[in-house]
Amino acid sequence: MPPPIPGLRLRSGVFDNSVCWQCTKRALLKPERPVPNYPARFFTKSTQPRNITPTTAAAAVLPHQRLRAGYFVSNSLLARFNGTNVAPTASTIATTAPDATDTSTLLPHRRRQAERRNAAALAGAGAGGSSATSDAPTATMAPDASSMLAAAAARHPADSLRRKLSSLLSLSKPRLTVLVVLSAMVPYALYPVPAFLSTAATATPSLSPLTLMFLTTGTALCSAAANALNMLYEPDTDAKMSRTRTRPLVRRLLTTRAAVLFAVGCGAAGTLALYWGVNPTVAFLGASNIVIYAGMYTPLKRLSAINTWVGAIVGGIPPLMGWAAAAGESATADGTWRELLFASDGSSLGGWLFASFLFAWQFPHFMPLSWGIREEYKAAGLRMLAWTNPARNSRVALRYSLVFIPICLGLCAAGVTEWSFAVTSTPVNLWLVSEAVKFWRHEGHKGSAKGLFWASVWHLPVVMMLALAQKKGMWSRVWRSVMGEPEEDELDEFYDEED
Helix, strand or coil, X not given: CCCCCCCCCCCECCECCCCCHHHHHHHHHCCCCCCCCCCCCCCCCCCCCCCCCHHHHHHHCCCCCCCCCCCCCCCHHHHHHHCCCCCCCHHHHHHCCHHXXXXXXXXXXXXXXXXXXHHHHHHXXXXXXXXXXXXXXXXXXCCCHHHHHHHHHHXXXXXXXXXXXXXXXXXXXXXXXXXXXXXXXXXXHHCCCCCCCCCCCCCCCCCCHHHHHHHHHHHHHHHHHHHHHHHHHCHHHHCCCCCCCCCCCCCCCCCHHHHHHHHHHHHHHHHHHHHHHCCHHHHHHHHHHHHHHHHHHHHHCCCCCCHHHHHHHHHHHHHHHHHHHHHHHCCCXXXXXXXXXXXXXXXXXXXXXXXXXXXXXXXXXXXXXXXXCHHHHHHHCCCCHHHHCHHHHHHHHHHHHCCHHHHHHHHHHCCCECCXXXXXXHHHHHHHHHHHHHHHHHCCCCCHHHHHHHHHHHHHHHHHHHHHHCECCHHXXXXXXXXXXXXXXHHHHHHHHHC
């Protein structure tokens, strides 16, 4: 069988050379026998010369040549599918630092992935190359909203309005503030009232959109004030942690005076909005949250691990604020804090159940989060169970993950939700418990911290949405409204008039 045609070539650029390496090997072993000169046919014309001597063949192709490194990376077609206009070579990829990668030409999802990798590399560098963060739940997460806003502010001139506004917004910790506002809105919406909207023709109590507006605005301002005071207290510890070292006060994007004025202004405006637009009880709870978070929780972080329980109280107050705001609209007596929070008929039980839910949720959420960055907490001098007592850290997360099932049953028994809520919420609660068991068994290792952290992230909104969808009597009122059937209160009034 004659050797393959050395000049045969498919298309220019498909393969590096058109000469078969076996033919070249034969030519090297037997130099007296020249390589046959076959004409190129069937395909495009070869770029190799027709008369190939053993010397030129050996120089053209090595016997054991492989596809060069980075062949597929440098392929322009694959580069377009990867979202880049010009694909980097293998040497460029190997020598480029993660934080120096240009993401401006990437597609959005590729750019987000690159940013997460850069953030993880920076976090690892900030921890001194320690392997303790290998299972961190935040290893693939971008920096927090405050850090991103501070970075955006730093790109603007020092005297620009956008720089100042972005820096002030960064002080409020926007993501945390939104979570606090939502945790107050859900109990407000779930408060048992016999009607959806108020009407002038009836005296039926209902939830007021205006009250809801004051509740959300005041709660957001109080949360912003507490977060700003928190940053004012610990810029030195923020500078030692990878996720907080770019906050505005650490980078000196704002003066201390401006931060103090912002915190005091937000706190005063938020408390007044709650007092004037909702009721004094809710205003007192909002002001108390500022004091507990900034005056108790923040200093305790340097002293004792009990700070986590104090911080959980801060998380449990906003649901109580939402419940008290709704209770104040249907109060029949003087509307004092005793009637709104400790009603004799047991109607306040729903608010305390929601407060217990948010209080308990802090532990399966924060314990795996703190475990992932425990070395940073230790270096910053913040006493968290994640590094002072890792075994207890995992036990606490498991212990509090078990209370969600009885809390959901209590919401059904208190008449806040239908009994179907107990059935639909059980799988979500059991999922959280199973992740907490893994976290306790492995003490955060083998990805158990990441699993529990993300389970807690999804657990809270899913349970809240299930509760909203199964509010007590909601669908029966919708049915009567659609079908034109009278309400039970209207029927009672009709029978009273007949008698």
